[in-house]
Amino acid sequence: MTKNVVTVDTIARGSVPEPRTGERAPELEAFMEELRKLRTRAGEPSFRKMAAKSGAVSHATLHLTVTGKRLQPWETVREFVRACDGDEEEWHARWQGVQLVLSADREPDPAPRSRSKLLLVTLALIAVAAIAAVVVVLLPDAQEPSVPPHPGDASKFVADVTIPDDTVVKPGSQFVKVWELKNTGTVEWRKRYLRRTDLPVAPGACRTPDRIPVNDTAPQGNVQVTVTVSAPPTAPADCKVFWKMVDEENRELFPASRPIYFSVLVRA
Numbered sequence: 001m002t003k004n005v006v007t008v009d010t011i012a013r014g015s016v017p018e019p020r021t022g023e024r025a026p027e028l029e030a031f032m033e034e035l036r037k038l039r040t041r042a043g044e045p046s047f048r049k050m051a052a053k054s055g056a057v058s059h060a061t062l063h064l065t066v067t068g069k070r071l072q073p074w075e076t077v078r079e080f081v082r083a084c085d086g087d088e089e090e091w092h093a094r095w096q097g098v099q100l101v102l103s104a105d106r107e108p109d110p111a112p113r114s115r116s117k118l119l120l121v122t123l124a125l126i127a128v129a130a131i132a133a134v135v136v137v138l139l140p141d142a143q144e145p146s147v148p149p150h151p152g153d154a155s156k157f158v159a160d161v162t163i164p165d166d167t168v169v170k171p172g173s174q175f176v177k178v179w180e181l182k183n184t185g186t187v188e189w190r191k192r193y194l195r196r197t198d199l200p201v202a203p204g205a206c207r208t209p210d211r212i213p214v215n216d217t218a219p220q221g222n223v224q225v226t227v228t229v230s231a232p233p234t235a236p237a238d239c240k241v242f243w244k245m246v247d248e249e250n251r252e253l254f255p256a257s258r259p260i261y262f263s264v265l266v267r268a
Contacts, residue, residue, distance in 0.1 A: 023069055024069055025101075025102060027098050027101045027102065028070075028071055028098060028102060031071070031094060031095070031098045032065070032066045032067070034094070035065060035066050035077075035080060035081075036066050038081065038084045038086050039066070039080075039084050041084070042083075042084035042085055042086075045083065045084070046059075047059035047060075047062050047063045048238065049083075049238060049240060050062050050079075050080065050083035050084070051083075052237070052238035052239065052240055053082070053083045053198065053240050053242070054079040054080075054082060054083050054198075054202070055198065055201075055202025055203070055204060055205045056075075056079050056202055057075075057076055057079045061076055062076070062079065062080050062083070064076075065077055065080045066080075071095070071098055071099060071102055074092060074095050074096075077091065077095050078091070078092070082198075085242075085258065085259070147255075147256075148253055148254055148255070149247075149251060149253060150185075150187045150253070151187075152185050152186035152187050153185045153186075153187040153253060153254070154183070154184040154185030154254075155181055155182070155183065155184060155185070155245060155253075155254055155257065156181065156182045156184045157179070157180075157181060157182075157260055158179075158180040158181060158182050158222060159179070159180045160177075160178075160179060160262075161178035161179060161180050161224060162175075162176060162177055162178045163175055163176075163177045163178075163262055163264065165262075165263045166263055166264070166265055167263075167264050167265070168264070168265045168266075168267050169231050169264045169265070169266055169267075170231065170235075170266075170267070170268070171231060171232065171233050171234055171235040171237075171266055171267075171268055172230070172231060172232075172233040173230075173231050174228060174229065174230050174231070175228075175229055175231070175264075176226060176227070176228050176229070177226070177227050177228075177229055177262045178224050178225070178226045179224065179225050179260055179262075180222055180223070180224050180225075181214075181217075181222070181223055181224075181225060181260075182220070182221070182222050182223075183217045183218065183219050183220060183221050183222075183223070184219075184220065185219060186219050187219065188216065188217070188218055188219060189214060189216060189217040189218075189223070190216050191216075191247065191248050192213075192214040192245055192246070192247060192253065193211040193212060193213055193214055193245070193246050193247075193248075194211060194212050194214060194225055194227070194243040194244070194245055194246075194260070195210065195211040195243060195244055195245075195246045195250060196208065196210055196211065196241060196242070196243060197242040197243065197244055197259055198241065198242065204232050204234070204237060205232065205239060205241070206229050206230065206231055206232060206239040206241055206264070207229070207230040207232075208227050208228070208229050208230070208241065209227065209228075211246065211250075212225060212226070212227045212243075213225075214245065227262075229241075229262070229264075231264065231266050232266055234266075235266045235267050235268040236265070236266060236267055236268070237265075237266040238263075238264075238265055238266070239263070239264045239265075239266055240261055240262070240263040240264075241261060241262055242259035242260070242261045243259055243260050243261065244257075244259045
């Protein structure tokens with residue numbers, strides 16, 4: 001009989017064979033499967049790249065989120081969701097539902113009546129969470145999260161003017177990243193910014209301003225946005241920073257659009 005051997009390198013590439021589903025509770029397996037789909041929709045980033053974006057957990061810990069035999073703490077699952085640009089509130093509700101079911105399964109087997117009561121309470125809590133989520137979506141005054149605040153507003157990424165993806169930089173060095181964007185809508189851009197999505201910035205990550213200005217841009221016009229970046233002082237490190245456009249009040253202007261980013265490899 002042969003055994004599957006898992007190495008750090010295969011974990012980093014995201015190519016580790018998944019464990020047999022029978023080793024986990026069905027509720028946990030279903031939850032992990034949905035997390036795997038989220039990662040697939042995000043472009044199947046490696047666990048090392050996800051850890052670099054998170055800056056809070058290791059790639060091995062993120063790997064356990066979708067392969068382990070136990071439900072990982074919410075703090076770990078949250079970093080996985082953030083690294084895949086998922087909706088944290090939605091996934092927190094899902095995680096709580098799974099945690100409730102698994103916690104009930106771990107309790108000592110009570111009398112039949114108490115057991116039924118525990119099951120009913122668990123199902124009721126899950127139902128309340130689901131109904132609350134639906135009510136928030138269906139409230140007449142609630143704005144769809146995918147709709148820009150300004151009708152006709154639209155944006156398109158044009159090019160990396162400087163620092164192509166995975167450029168190698170020295171530890172502690174400074175560089176200037178420039179993107180080119182296009183105002184493809186009918187709304188003039190005024191007093192806008194690009195804001196980092198990973199605030200507060202984790203130790204060991206690239207340092208930048210929290211947000212950078214976007215010059216006023218007429219409809220169908222192009223604009224170049226510049227940020228000065230300080231690489232972390234130690235190597236090796238992978239540094240990937242995501243940005244979303246906001247207004248003066250830090251209101252996100254294109255919620256459904258994927259963020260722009262820069263990605264560098266810090267090497268001595």
